[in-house]
Amino acid sequence: MNDHWPATMSEHTKTDGLPDVMPLALSEPVVLDKSRPRSERMASDKIECNACPVLCQISPGKTGACDRYANASGVLVRVDPVVLLRRTLEQDDAALVPFAARSDDSAAQAQANPLVAQNEVFVTGIGSSTTYPDYKPAPFIVASQRDGVDMVTVVTEGIFSYCSFKVKIDTDRWLGPEQANVRCKGEVVGHVSTAEYGSQMLSLGGVHHLTGGSKKEGRITCEMMLALGNKEAVELTIDGGSQITIQSGKAPIVNGVEEQRMRVGCGSATIGIFAKQFFGQADEVVVVDDHITGVLTQHQAGRCLDMRPSGIQIRGRKSTPGRYFQVANPGTGWGGTDIADPLSIIEGWDADVAWPGLKLLMVSTTGEHAAWYVLDEQLTPQPAAMPAAMQSVVERIGENCEPSLTTVLFLGGAGGSLRAGVTDNPVQLTRRIKQAMVNVTCGGAPAYVWPGGGITVMVDVMRMPDHSFGTVPTPAIVAPIEFSMRLDDYRALGGHMDRVRRLEDVLAGGGYKLIDAIAPNPWPLQGAAGSAS
Ligand code: SF4
Numbered sequence: 001m002n003d004h005w006p007a008t009m010s011e012h013t014k015t016d017g018l019p020d021v022m023p024l025a026l027s028e029p030v031v032l033d034k035s036r037p038r039s040e041r042m043a044s045d046k047i048e049c050n051a052c053p054v055l056c057q058i059s060p061g062k063t064g065a066c067d068r069y070a071n072a073s074g075v076l077v078r079v080d081p082v083v084l085l086r087r088t089l090e091q092d093d094a095a096l097v098p099f100a101a102r103s104d105d106s107a108a109q110a111q112a113n114p115l116v117a118q119n120e121v122f123v124t125g126i127g128s129s130t131t132y133p134d135y136k137p138a139p140f141i142v143a144s145q146r147d148g149v150d151m152v153t154v155v156t157e158g159i160f161s162y163c164s165f166k167v168k169i170d171t172d173r174w175l176g177p178e179q180a181n182v183r184c185k186g187e188v189v190g191h192v193s194t195a196e197y198g199s200q201m202l203s204l205g206g207v208h209h210l211t212g213g214s215k216k217e218g219r220i221t222c223e224m225m226l227a228l229g230n231k232e233a234v235e236l237t238i239d240g241g242s243q244i245t246i247q248s249g250k251a252p253i254v255n256g257v258e259e260q261r262m263r264v265g266c267g268s269a270t271i272g273i274f275a276k277q278f279f280g281q282a283d284e285v286v287v288v289d290d291h292i293t294g295v296l297t298q299h300q301a302g303r304c305l306d307m308r309p310s311g312i313q314i315r316g317r318k319s320t321p322g323r324y325f326q327v328a329n330p331g332t333g334w335g336g337t338d339i340a341d342p343l344s345i346i347e348g349w350d351a352d353v354a355w356p357g358l359k360l361l362m363v364s365t366t367g368e369h370a371a372w373y374v375l376d377e378q379l380t381p382q383p384a385a386m387p388a389a390m391q392s393v394v395e396r397i398g399e400n401c402e403p404s405l406t407t408v409l410f411l412g413g414a415g416g417s418l419r420a421g422v423t424d425n426p427v428q429l430t431r432r433i434k435q436a437m438v439n440v441t442c443g444g445a446p447a448y449v450w451p452g453g454g455i456t457v458m459v460d461v462m463r464m465p466d467h468s469f470g471t472v473p474t475p476a477i478v479a480p481i482e483f484s485m486r487l488d489d490y491r492a493l494g495g496h497m498d499r500v501r502r503l504e505d506v507l508a509g510g511g512y513k514l515i516d517a518i519a520p521n522p523w524p525l526q527g528a529a530g531s532a533s
Contacts, residue, residue, distance in 0.1 A: 047071050051130045052159055052472040065473045068129075082140070083126035083465055083480075084507075085444045085517040085524075122517070122524050123155050123506055124443045125480025126468050130157045134417035137496035143487060144503040146525045150487035152500055153524070154422045161476045162413035164190070164206040165228050166458070168199045169244070169252045170262035170404040172336030172365060174290065175200045176241020183237045187220040188213070192238060195291075198263045202236075202246075204228065210475055222475035228408050229461050229469035229477065242332070248408035249462045255332060261401035263365035267294035267335065268323045270365055273400070274393060275301035281390045282361040284310035288327070288345065289365050290336035298322035310360075311353030315345050335364040342371055349379045361390060367397030408461045410442065410469075414481055415454030421496075422483055428493035429483065430455055437489050441524045443468040443480040444517060457481070463521050484525050 042048065046057045049069045056064035058071040063079060070079050121144075129139045140155035169175065175192060176182075182190040182202055190204035209221040227234050233247040245253040252259050264270055267289030271278075278285045278296055285296040296302040297310045299322025316327035327345040331338025339345060342362035358375040372390065373381035386394070419426035432438045433449055440447040440455070445463035450456040461468070470478035491497055517523065 045074070047074065047076050049076055050132055052132050052474065052476075054473055066471060066478070068470055068472075068478070078127065078129045080127040081511050081513040082128045083124045083443070084512050084514045085122040085124060085465075086514055087120035087122070087517055087523055121503065121507065121514070122444055123153060123482075123503070124441075124465070125155050125157050125482055126443050126465060127513070128155050128157050128480065130159055130478065131421050132159075134420045136421060137499040138421035140506060141496060141499045141501065142503050142506055143500050144525070151484060151525055152487045152490045152495070153482050153484040154490075154495070155482050156418065156421050156480075157470070157478050158412070158414060158418045158481045159472055159474070159476050160412040160414075160479055161210060161474065162207045162416075163225075163477050163479070164411050165204045165225060165461075166193075166409045166411055167202040167204060167228070167246060168196065168407040168409075169202065169246060169259075170199050170402070170406070171252055171254060171259045172198070172263050172290065173200075173254045173259065173332040174241065174330035174336055174338075175202075175244060175254065176238030180241055181239045183239065184224040184234065185220050187217045189217075189221045189224050189236070192241070198265070204236075205477075218475045219473075222471050222473075222477065225477050226469055226471050229410055229479070230467050231408075231461060246406045246408075248406055250406055251404045252406045257332075259404040261366040261368060261398060262404045263289075263335075264367070264397055264400045265365065266292040267365055268292045268299065270294060270363075270397065271296050271299045271322065272301045274397060275299070275305060277393045277396065278361065278390075279305045279307065281359075281387065281393065283308070283358045284312055285361045285363065286312070286314070286342070286345070287363055287365060288335035288337060288339070288342055288369070290328070290330045291325070292319070293324040293327045293335070293345065295322045295324065309353050310358060311350030312360075313347040313349065315347050334362075334369045335366075342369070343373075343381055346381070349375070351379060354379050361386075361394075363394055363397065365397075366401050367394045370394045409458050410461055410464075410479060411456065411458045412442075412477070412479055412481075413454060413456050414440070415456065418481070419455070423494040423496070425494040432485065432489060432493050433483075438483050438485040439524060439526075441482045441484065444482070444524050445521055446524075447481075463518055465515060465518070482524060 042057050045060050049056045049058055049064045051069055054065055058064050060071050063070040068079055070077050123140050123142045131139060138154045138156040142153045142155060144151050178192050178194060180192045181188045182204060189209050190202055193201040193203045205221055205225040210218050224234055231248045233245055235245050237243045242255050265273060267287035270287040271294035275296060287294040295312060295314055297307045314324045314327060316324040319325050328337035328339045330336060333339045334342055354375060356375055356377045360373040360381055363370040372384050372386035374384045376382050415430060419429045422429050433440060433455055440449055440457055442459040443464035445459050447457040447459045468480055472478060
């Protein structure tokens with residue numbers, strides 16, 4: 001490992017007057033910059049924070065506008081501890097290292113902690129602080145080893161003006177028309193996107209709402225995004241649609257009703273899945289769905305089972321055999337339609353084909369709605385008690401529905417100036433990421449990097465530690481981001497080698513918060529360089 005160290009690293013050359021081990025929290029102030037304050041008239045006991053373009057002038061004992069930095073006795077400090085992930089989940093000593101702990105205590109703890117020796121600790125961007133303007137090296141550039149390979153992780157809290165949240169809401173209930181405005185506290189903060197399979201999608205936040213509208217719109221958008229990212233509940237209204245409450249990892253609440261089930265499939269798929277179980281129990285089955293309503297005897301599944309045609313005539317637009325579009329308007333009733341009476345989608349019966357005594361099941365795509373009918377002599381469906389065997393098939397539909405959840409994905413553009421904190425030649429970072437030589441994580445959670453230009457990352461906020469996100473009043477979202485790679489690759493892409501610090505030196509700085517890595521996440525260094533795991 002040591003063969004690869006830059007000569008300056010072991011010496012911690014103080015080329016810029018900064019301490020060799022950058023302190024991490026209140027107990028160890030972060031000196032961000034020594035530049036001259038922008039305002040000459042600033043009171044002498046105030047200090048100017050230069051961690052973002054707002055340039056707050058902070059009085060002693062106070063925090064800046066984002067509550068992330070404070071003036072502690074004339075020294076600018078980052079209020080929160082940097083969050084470290086510990087790989088071994090079984091150990092039970094994950095605890096907040098007290099802010100008051102001096103570096104000696106933390107160093108002793110680090111040395112006593114075998115995880116440190118095994119490099120089972122990962123420094124995340126949460127609480128790591130931001131560098132501004134961007135040409136400065138990232139706050140932490142941490143060297144470690146992984147299975148004998150020298151690695152480096154560049155860690156920062158990025159300020160994202162270009163970012164949004166993509167929200168997947170598992171429900172058939174109609175939330176609103178596509179492209180409709182989504183509002184929070186009356187302000188437009190996003191829009192309804194395309195409906196997906198069993199889910200309604202929202203696109204929330206984004207640069208246009210953050211910066212392109214009124215000040216209030218930008219502020220409310222930023223607050224809403226912060227809450228969503230930090231796994232808190234958000235109330236929204238959709239123009240021409242529903243009022244919803246959404247929270248990552250929880251069931252959505254639509255018009256005051258908590259959603260229970262995600263549908264088993266569209267109406268056609270439900271027919272296909274359960275056709276054999278319907279067969280012999282009913283003469284006709286209609287699965288009511290806002291998108292594709294299925295009719296068993298006309299559907300290919302019914303034909304394959306050699307079912308007798310029933311003569312049923314369904315409203316809406318026939319697509320292919322046994323599949324109907326637009327049988328009703330969208331809504332919060334049966335199968336995401338606006339109907340409360342399922343018979344309303346039946347136009348009639350072909351008297352030459354249908355017969356008195358025909359047994360009809362009407363059911364929704366979640367099995368939450370179901371009704372049993374028998375045709376009388378006039379071929380009019382009459383409600384009847386559902387046979388137990390058919391009832392158990394309806395229950396089977398419900399059993400196959402997954403719980404309805406809200407999923408929140410953060411989408412951020414890291415292909416801008418943030419890269420200068422990693423390398424003097426930013427395009428090299430972009431290229432190495434595309435070549436899968438650099439693993440990108442957000443708070444240790446795996447980030448999907450979109451193909452094409454730039455570094456557009458997407459991450460499930462449930463896989464990130466709690467309270468990973470912050471804001472600055474520009475307005476913009478603050479999110480952790482880490483770039484992990486082989487040390488050799490970092491050198492080759494023009495990295496800030498003189499700022500690389502050993503993991504043990506970072507730990508010796510103290511003031512960190514050590515938490516267990518989130519179980520389903522791969523260890524962040526596993527994906528780096530592909531072979532270091
Ligand atoms: S908003 Fe926060 S980061 Fe920006 S200057 Fe003020 S205190 Fe510093």
